[in-house]
Amino acid sequence: MSESVLVTGATLPSGDRGDILIADGIIRELGGLSSQTADRTIDAEGLIALPGLVDLHTHLREPGFEQSETVLTGTQAAAAGGFTAVFAMANTLPVSDTAGVVEQVYSLGKQAGYATVRPIGAVTRGLEGEQLSEIGAMAHSRAQVRVFSDDGKCVHDSLLMRRALEYVSTFDGVIAQHAQDPRLTEGAQMNEGALSSELGLKGWPAVAEESIIARDVLLAEHVGARLHICHLSTAGSVEVIRWAKARGINVTAEATPHHLLLTEDLVRSYDARYKVNPPLRRDEDVHALRAAVADGTIDIIATDHAPHPSEAKECEWDSAAFGMVGLESALPVVQTALVETGLIGWDDVARLLSKAPATIGGLAGAGELRVGGVADITLHDPAASSVFGLGDLAGKSLNSPFLDMTLSGSIRYTLHNGYLTVDDGAVVAADTVAAYAARFNEGF
Ligand SMILES: NC(=O)N[C@@H](CC(=O)O)C(=O)O
Numbered sequence: 001m002s003e004s005v006l007v008t009g010a011t012l013p014s015g016d017r018g019d020i021l022i023a024d025g026i027i028r029e030l031g032g033l034s035s036q037t038a039d040r041t042i043d044a045e046g047l048i049a050l051p052g053l054v055d056l057h058t059h060l061r062e063p064g065f066e067q068s069e070t071v072l073t074g075t076q077a078a079a080a081g082g083f084t085a086v087f088a089m090a091n092t093l094p095v096s097d098t099a100g101v102v103e104q105v106y107s108l109g110k111q112a113g114y115a116t117v118r119p120i121g122a123v124t125r126g127l128e129g130e131q132l133s134e135i136g137a138m139a140h141s142r143a144q145v146r147v148f149s150d151d152g153k154c155v156h157d158s159l160l161m162r163r164a165l166e167y168v169s170t171f172d173g174v175i176a177q178h179a180q181d182p183r184l185t186e187g188a189q190m191n192e193g194a195l196s197s198e199l200g201l202k203g204w205p206a207v208a209e210e211s212i213i214a215r216d217v218l219l220a221e222h223v224g225a226r227l228h229i230c231h232l233s234t235a236g237s238v239e240v241i242r243w244a245k246a247r248g249i250n251v252t253a254e255a256t257p258h259h260l261l262l263t264e265d266l267v268r269s270y271d272a273r274y275k276v277n278p279p280l281r282r283d284e285d286v287h288a289l290r291a292a293v294a295d296g297t298i299d300i301i302a303t304d305h306a307p308h309p310s311e312a313k314e315c316e317w318d319s320a321a322f323g324m325v326g327l328e329s330a331l332p333v334v335q336t337a338l339v340e341t342g343l344i345g346w347d348d349v350a351r352l353l354s355k356a357p358a359t360i361g362g363l364a365g366a367g368e369l370r371v372g373g374v375a376d377i378t379l380h381d382p383a384a385s386s387v388f389g390l391g392d393l394a395g396k397s398l399n400s401p402f403l404d405m406t407l408s409g410s411i412r413y414t415l416h417n418g419y420l421t422v423d424d425g426a427v428v429a430a431d432t433v434a435a436y437a438a439r440f441n442e443g444f
């Protein structure tokens with residue numbers, strides 16, 4: 001089992017080139033030419049070294065929906081995509097609304113060893129939107145929950161939302177809102193507009209998202225709390241966030257890779273791989289989201305990796321589940337949609353997909369490459385270009401909207417706590433990774 005790794009000739013996000021020496025899970029040297037030898041040397045000529053990616057919005061599905069994904073398979077998908085930390089959404093069964101459930105998810109993540117798993121706690125009991133969950137108990141549990149969300153559902157009751165914001169502000173927690181007015185979207189199947197009329201599918205209007213965001217930024221201002229908005233999907237939502245930030249409101253926002261690349265036109269195929277919540281929108285929305293990522297109005301890119309088994313997707317549009325897998329394709333999509341269009345650089349990628357989500361989620365020390373820091377590193381080949389295929393999916397579910405699309409860039413190596421979880425493009429075997437993780441957890 002190699003304990004030291006020397007990465008040679010990598011390009012850092014700043015554009016500088018240099019070596020990275022890792023020993024016992026820690027970055028010992030960074031930049032320049034190392035004179036050291038190591039148990040394993042990785043030639044990173046032409047590869048970009050990014051701080052390990054951090055996903056603030058992942059559905060790992062365990063406990064309860066293990067036919068879709070487990071903590072093990074979901075973190076294997078994460079590693080394949082260059083992620084070294086994921087925040088696991090609370091819409092499990094039982095719901096992650098108690099210290100017991102979040103500690104279970106946290107422990108499963110530690111055992112698997114592919115990525116740091118930080119559970120997100122439900123805002124309301126059973127995601128039912130009626131009573132607050134055991135927020136304090138989850139925050140003070142071993143799982144150290146800082147992010148709370150009813151994702152999949154909107155916290156619609158204004159008073160409950162206010163109370164939740166007040167509660168988490170006592171320990172610098174954050175509420176991540178899935179902004180969807182339930183009354184305005186009953187039975188909704190796709191973006192509301194000319195195309196939904198043409199296709200005869202019930203529409204999900206932009207205002208159902210924008211009105212909740214507008215209310216919640218005002219609530220966050222009123223109580224002085226921190227608010228995060230999940231998966232922004234419309235040009236109007238961008239305007240509301242821009243207004244809120246200009247006013248000094250403590251709000252952060254995320255966009256998903258799929259909302260940054262795909263439009264509602266794909267729904268014409270009636271292929272339920274394109275069915276997602278919030279729905280794919282118009283070209284104008286995609287452009288507004290891209291501009292908002294480029295100018296900092298949108299703080300992070302998060303995958304909303306939402307695995308579903310084939311029987312939930314290979315059926316009629318109306319009865320299919322909402323959601324797409326996204327961990328494995330996130331970085332190539334970001335490169336394709338934002339880097340190659342000249343909107344952002346690799347230093348921005350490091351911020352949007354690592355440093356900023358780590359900061360929002362309270363993941364201390366993560367999201368940067370620095371001497372003395374934990375060796376969570378992604379080595380990415382930006383020159384690769386390939387057709388995204390089933391072989392690129394490392395999780396349990398295959399519901400990717402990017403299959404058969406040509407995407408730029410490919411993740412070659414992922415290091416978590418200084419050991420390899422992806423080696424030359426292949427996910428390292430579960431028993432090998434678990435053994436590394438056990439040694440790391442004991443402090444080597
Ligand atoms: N995004 C989705 O379409 N689905 C998510 C829930 C969610 O993120 O709202 C899921 O859990 O399947």
Ligand SMILES: [Zn+2]
Nearest residue numbers: 151152178230
């Ligand atoms: Zn959601």
Ligand SMILES: [Zn+2]
Nearest residue numbers: 089151152304
């Ligand atoms: Zn989600």
